[in-house]
Amino acid sequence: MNERLGTTFNKDNILVTHGSQQGLDLSGKVFLDDGDIVPCESPTYLAAISAFKSYGCSFIEIPTDENGMNMEALEEVLNSTENVKLIYVIPTFQNPTGKTWNLERPKKLTELSAKYNVAVVEDNPYNEFRFERETLPSIKSFDTAGNILCTGSFLIFCPGFQIGWITGDKDIIRKYVLVKQGTDLQCNTIAQMTIAEYLKRYDIDKHIRKIVKVYKKRRDITIKCMEHYFPDNIEFTRPEGGLFTWIELPEEISAREILSKCLERKITFVPCGSFFPNRNRENTFRINYSNMPEDRIDLGNCDWNIYGRFYYFSGFIGYLLLAYYLVKYPLNWS
Amino acid sequence: MNERLGTTFNKDNILVTHGSQQGLDLSGKVFLDDGDIVPCESPTYLAAISAFKSYGCSFIEIPTDENGMNMEALEEVLNSTENVKLIYVIPTFQNPTGKTWNLERPKKLTELSAKYNVAVVEDNPYNEFRFERETLPSIKSFDTAGNILCTGSFLIFCPGFQIGWITGDKDIIRKYVLVKQGTDLQCNTIAQMTIAEYLKRYDIDKHIRKIVKVYKKRRDITIKCMEHYFPDNIEFTRPEGGLFTWIELPEEISAREILSKCLERKITFVPCGSFFPNRNRENTFRINYSNMPEDRIDLGNCDWNIYGRFYYFSGFIGYLLLAYYLVKYPLNWS
Numbered sequence: 226m227n228e229r230l231g232t233t234f235n236k237d238n239i240l241v242t243h244g245s246q247q248g249l250d251l252s253g254k255v256f257l258d259d260g261d262i263v264p265c266e267s268p269t270y271l272a273a274i275s276a277f278k279s280y281g282c283s284f285i286e287i288p289t290d291e292n293g294m295n296m297e298a299l300e301e302v303l304n305s306t307e308n309v310k311l312i313y314v315i316p317t318f319q320n321p322t323g324k325t326w327n328l329e330r331p332k333k334l335t336e337l338s339a340k341y342n343v344a345v346v347e348d349n350p351y352n353e354f355r356f357e358r359e360t361l362p363s364i365k366s367f368d369t370a371g372n373i374l375c376t377g378s379f380l381i382f383c384p385g386f387q388i389g390w391i392t393g394d395k396d397i398i399r400k401y402v403l404v405k406q407g408t409d410l411q412c413n414t415i416a417q418m419t420i421a422e423y424l425k426r427y428d429i430d431k432h433i434r435k436i437v438k439v440y441k442k443r444r445d446i447t448i449k450c451m452e453h454y455f456p457d458n459i460e461f462t463r464p465e466g467g468l469f470t471w472i473e474l475p476e477e478i479s480a481r482e483i484l485s486k487c488l489e490r491k492i493t494f495v496p497c498g499s500f501f502p503n504r505n506r507e508n509t510f511r512i513n514y515s516n517m518p519e520d521r522i523d524l525g526n527c528d529w530n531i532y533g534r535f536y537y538f539s540g541f542i543g544y545l546l547l548a549y550y551l552v553k554y555p556l557n558w559s
Numbered sequence: 560m561n562e563r564l565g566t567t568f569n570k571d572n573i574l575v576t577h578g579s580q581q582g583l584d585l586s587g588k589v590f591l592d593d594g595d596i597v598p599c600e601s602p603t604y605l606a607a608i609s610a611f612k613s614y615g616c617s618f619i620e621i622p623t624d625e626n627g628m629n630m631e632a633l634e635e636v637l638n639s640t641e642n643v644k645l646i647y648v649i650p651t652f653q654n655p656t657g658k659t660w661n662l663e664r665p666k667k668l669t670e671l672s673a674k675y676n677v678a679v680v681e682d683n684p685y686n687e688f689r690f691e692r693e694t695l696p697s698i699k700s701f702d703t704a705g706n707i708l709c710t711g712s713f714l715i716f717c718p719g720f721q722i723g724w725i726t727g728d729k730d731i732i733r734k735y736v737l738v739k740q741g742t743d744l745q746c747n748t749i750a751q752m753t754i755a756e757y758l759k760r761y762d763i764d765k766h767i768r769k770i771v772k773v774y775k776k777r778r779d780i781t782i783k784c785m786e787h788y789f790p791d792n793i794e795f796t797r798p799e800g801g802l803f804t805w806i807e808l809p810e811e812i813s814a815r816e817i818l819s820k821c822l823e824r825k826i827t828f829v830p831c832g833s834f835f836p837n838r839n840r841e842n843t844f845r846i847n848y849s850n851m852p853e854d855r856i857d858l859g860n861c862d863w864n865i866y867g868r869f870y871y872f873s874g875f876i877g878y879l880l881l882a883y884y885l886v887k888y889p890l891n892w893s
Binding site: 243244246247250254259272275276278279384385386387388404406407408409410411412413414415416 | 609
């Protein structure tokens with residue numbers, strides 16, 4: 226793990242959690258009280274918003290571009306806002322956008338965290354699912370003040386085990402341990418033993434290479450289809466790894482409406498309005514390509530434009546596209 | 560489950576949790592805010608205190624005797640106290656005392672809960688570990704107002720899986736579901752599938768009879784040894800089931816001191832001062848007999864009184880007794 230994250234942890238720096246989501250919930254319990262403020266990317270992970278919100282905090286969305294969170298905007302907030310107790314970021318293959326920070330911003334965030342003495346939770350569950358280029362060092366690897374926590378999970382082993390981890394300075398992790406005792410006593414020991422035994426007996430890197438190949442292929446098909454079929458007014462990210470791509474429709478089109486049309490055809494995705502903690506942007510949604518067999522991503526058997534307009538769609542992208550037209554030109558479709 | 564608890568639940572009444580401890584933590588999240596009050600038995604389960612306390616509540620200890628919580632005392636508290644949001648009880652083989660409520664008090668508690676419109680969390684993880692007499696109906700089975708939640712776990716299957724459940728009125732359980740999503744998304748699916756498959760393929764009642772036989776034997780030996788060897792000024796409970804017996808020393812003797820003497824000989828138990836939320840009673844401790852092989856419970860090979868005084872002890876009870884004398888008569892022992 227140290228090798229993957231560029232860190233030097235020992236066992237006092239790590240707590241095994243009930244999935245990386247528990248790392249977020251415990252972070253809320255350790256750091257947040259009523260009235261506290263959490264700066265985060267805009268948009269950010271929906272279930273982190275729920276986890277933190279339950280401790281009474283509110284959020285300031287920091288503008289975020291292709292290279293990550295805007296550090297000038299963050300510093301302005303840190304400079305002018307009381308009660309900032311935690312900064313929450315997902316620097317690698319972000320959920321929901323699939324975007325990845327560049328190398329400079331993690332360094333700058335570490336500086337700001339030290340300067341303003343604010344904890345950072347770096348949520349990093351998708352780190353190993355990289356399809357191209359080199360793995361970047363974690364934000365935690367630049368930390369000298371001991372303010373940065375990093376969470377992740379054993380998603381790379383197999384989903385459903387709900388075994389994750391949070392790492393950080395040993396005095397902070399000690400607090401997490403105490404708080405976790407009141408929450409659930411311990412994690413599933415049998416699941417931990419299973420994973421430990423797997424790691425001992427088999428080559429996890431080989432396993433990762435295998436699933437990365439599958440996910441990469443699905444991403445490639447998804448992106449290719451979207452490039453080919455989507456109208457110009459639909460924008461989307463081209464992630465270098467992870468599980469998601471993020472789609473922006475023209476502002477007047479609601480992803481929820483598109484979803485309701487897709488659901489009639491048993492196709493689903495996540496509309497992302499609620500990934501913006503303060504103001505919903507309902508024209509956005511997230512596609513998870515990792516869980517979709519290749520032959521269901523495409524348009525399938527499509528009698529394309531047979532009567533001078535779209536006639537028959539199938540497949541994931543096909544239904545999305547159909548739904549888009551059903552919403553955009555409601556009178557032209559039956 | 561309905562048969563065991565005397566209830567009529569369907570799937571909307573139940574939420575699978577990460578061990579029954581998570582049921583307690585989620586109860587705190589759903590019901591408690593800063594300044595709220597939780598009446599509970601005295602003593603009560605330490606980790607429930609931690610779970611609830613983290614949401615800012617405080618506790619009123621209700622006097623508790625051989626037949627359960629004193630209902631007159633509880634009503635007086637409900638009558639005179641604002642912000643009582645939750646009553647917490649462990650009516651069967653209580654942790655830490657091993658005591659079980661009689662049949663009347665659950666009915667009375669249900670009435671009070673309806674009259675004062677206060678939720679009750681009935682913590683019931685040991686219900687199946689009954690060594691003698693009939694299983695009593697759960698408090699939940701008397702509930703008509705829908706105020707009572709009941710938690711339990713699959714301890715009966717095997718420890719370490721951390722799969723539990725909480726049941727209640729479907730509108731309340733819906734709130735628990737939403738709160739749980741922010742906490743950990745879901746429980747370990749593989750553990751749930753394993754348990755479901757076990758329940759389908761094998762006879763869980765046969766399995767329970769098997770472990771109950773083992774635990775009963777260990778309880779019997781523990782009680783027999785304590786009756787035989789303990790001085791008259793040490794009191795203890797004779798539980799009808801469950802995993803624990805509870806020991807009260809003379810007031811001037813601290814269980815923590817006895818523990819430190821036992822630890823030198825690699826024997827441990829739980830001193831119970833902190834099971835009293837408001838004032839520690841340090842002369843109490845809890846023995847867990849379920850986890851101790853029979854031949855280690857007894858005094859072992861004991862050269863009893865060979866030089867006119869206790870000379871050599873081994874075994875769990877033996878070390879406890881030695882430690883007691885080391886603390887009580889520190890000058891007479893080396």
